[in-house]
Amino acid sequence: MALGEPSASQPLLLDQYERLHALLDEISETASTDCSDTDLLKVAMEHERAERRMLTSFAAHIIDIDERSAYRKAGSQTVTNFVTSVLNRSGEATRLLNRVWAIGKFPDMQGEALEPRFPETAKGVAQGEISGRNVDVIVEVMKKVPAAADPADREAAEATLAHYARDYDPSSLRELGGRILAHLDPDGTLTDDRDRARMRGMRLGPQDAQLMSKLTADLDPKTRAMLDVVLAVWAAPGMNNPDDPESPVGDPGSADPDALAAAAERDNRSTAKRNHDAFSALLRYALDDGALGRSHHGLPPHVIVTITESALRNRAGAPARTATGALLPIKDVVELAAESQQYLEVFRDHTSEVLYLGRAKRLASRAQRIAAVGRDGGCTCPRCTRSSFDSELHHVAEWTADDGPTDIDNMTTACGPHNRAVGPGDDQWATTIATDGVDAGRVVWHPPTSHPDQTPKVNHANRTDEVLNRMRADARRRRSSGHGQDEASGPTDTGADPP
Template sequence: MHSTGVEQGKVSADTLLAGVGELLERPLTPLTDGELVELLREVERAARMTVAVQHQLLIEVDSRSIPAHSGTKTIKRFLMETLRLSHAEAGARVHAATRVGIFRDLAGDEREPELPCTAAALRRGDISIEHARRITTVMTRIPGAVQDLDRVAAEQILTEFAITGSPDDIPKIGENILAHLDPDGTVTDDSDRARMRGIRIGRQRPDGMSPISGEITPTLRALLDPMLAKYARPGVGNPNDAASPGTEVDRVDPSLIAAAAERDSRTATQRTHDAFTLLLSGAVEGTGSGLGSHRGLPVTTVLTMRVEDVERLSGVATTATGGTIPISEALRLAEKSRPYLAVFDHAGLPLHLGRTRRLASPAQRLSLIAALNGCSRPGCDAPASLCAVHHVRDYRTGGPTDIENLVLACDHCHSLINDTDTGWKTVVLAKDSQFPGRTAWIAPAHIDPTRTPRINHRHHTAELLAEVVTNLHRQREHDRQQDRAAHRRWLRKQQPNGPAARTRAATTHPARS
């Protein structure tokens, strides 16, 4: 009798897990140095081949529209939620699968991968996923006008080098190939430049800094060069020099600019950074004139800070985009900001609109930004700037536009809320709950069969940390009580007239008949 596909897949997974488990339990000390190195190579090859299997699974999941059926919309978001991957890792896996994964057409026949040599080497375990990513980066930069045979040859050269070389050296080989294919840059056309354009702003690090990288088109370069020539020159826009002129540089005595330039110790890259800060501050701060509005608020920086942090001049303020900024810098920005104030009591801003209007007011949105920081669906990390205001109790069924009935939800998560079997639900937690007044989400049964209301801690790590610390204190106190009880029992056993002593006496001197 033939096994079903499910049974075969389960057997394969069990075999893989059993093999890995056996390796984990296997002692390594009996191995010779040569055997240890060989085992290291074999495990690395197996891990690389497993990546190719992951790509096939990812492609199959996507072809069956499983992400759409589960409400996660994209395969990237599905991987983040199902496998608990980071945003960057999930995106990297999807991108790699599209380049080196094997797809099938409507008839079920396999289609050759976009990078066939790279895909084959990865499936054999000859190269790592990092090799494949570096090869992909080089191949993306090859102009579209290059002949197909030259493109195939370039990928083959890169793959053959990757089999024996380090991923760090692939860009160098790639530069040589690109220089040969387009020595004077005439083959690259506007479509190639449009394809390669992009600016990447990485996630903010714990130290507050954010990495930025990318490639810009000749048009953007032509716009930036004169701006930087004026505002990134020495002596202009220096945040460490109160006498340094900013956007008003045209109205300042040239001798003052020259004096400021002599005091300017910034590097060229620091001056470029400060020029962007100077110009964007003028465009965004204040009324945000010329930039219009976004989700009912002017395009401006929204900062939320705690009173105790302001009093101590320490800590950080949070932005509507989920970033942080030191309190000292936030207060400097606030000097020119719009006079909005988030107040969380009934005597403050008009937060209660009842049934008089459906859309939340700017004051309500600002208060929600300050209180929630981002989307309220569990697991979602979308910042407040990407969120809409959602009525927990639907407005169509009588839900008021009051702050107690409003919550933030990003556009994607907002679309998941409906009354179908696959829809999400939102409820306000009762006063006797652990988080009274907070909005909890109830997942559909195919995601959470228990239908337990859950809240999002992604934007409130402090409360989650407090909960964990509280539980640890409770556990330690329980353990101490257990230890004290055990010690008391031990002491009772040691007492001369205690139960243990009487039992020993009865055993040593049995009663005479």
């Protein structure tokens, strides 16, 4: 076969990528000993340039996948889900798709390719002179350009950012972007409600090793004004102080003035800590006062905590898990259970509520939903980490078509998109119950017949303790038999393959 000709079994583009991988194998096996210092630096620079250029091809492929809805062949519901799950880019899908949005050539109504939204940026990426991280900064800065800005000014801003992006790192480029924005609207007269509505948001970060979480927000003026009033009252010195058992808690209007004054004298918290404690007290007030309604996806809108019986009895052990996926130290679990009317689910204890409804009802009872929180821990579809609180109950054997009973052992937790992804079609998933092995009783997800990987999977993402214990057991067996760490092996299936 001549170089560049496609094989009989696949198109030219796949042949080209196979040759690319073969070339990468050659590069990885080639030593750099014959390179001078200068040549070695050039190798690193050419490697970086090649990696940057690949973003242009990636954008073109993603746009084509989206236009054809080809992601459905992999069992995905959207192109975002395809990037997140099949390409395993869950932590950066939004950022990647923003890059595609910025530099990709999208078709118009007639199918003709339009110029990229940020043409100078796209040109720099295609030449390997602008990195993906700098594209992120350009998108970030351009989104802050006032909607009322002159179109020519917007184009000039993008071109200027692309110019600087060739030479500056992301941090420096962000600073330069701030200067460009200041030049576009020096008096702040162009910024209006459209810009403020576009930039508003609140982001709750993941828990760190200390189980702490970072909350960041961009508040519009009205929300800021209301928050100022709330914090002035609820975060007042002496109010809602968890370190002071005599501190008034809850609604400040019902606090005894003398007790509040005395608590204020003892209060040595910083403003940041008082704001945090006020926010915590507000959340507890909203939960206990019924402000969140009676149901969310069939679960009560309260803190639902899953914990083992021994951990509760000994007040020690691994952190407990809530229905929203958050982790709580055992001490906090005990305090929650003692102070409020939250739901505390203890494994291996029995309940008098009926968990087996057979064919009597299609919809699961509240008791079944709470039981599923403890058993599943969240959506059971492979690669999904959505919490139980943000999921539904799915009949493993379909209720209407196959007479699947509404029993807890025929139901599993599935988020909305994955619940709807199950069905008899070629592009849909199937579910069964594992009958043996370490996953006996858990739900097995079978990929669509059109999926390139037909391996059935069990999601272990919500059972990190089980995986960790299995890894520990493997390590102990290796050590007891005299083998070193180089022969380490993980669990049989970590559920890491994409849906």
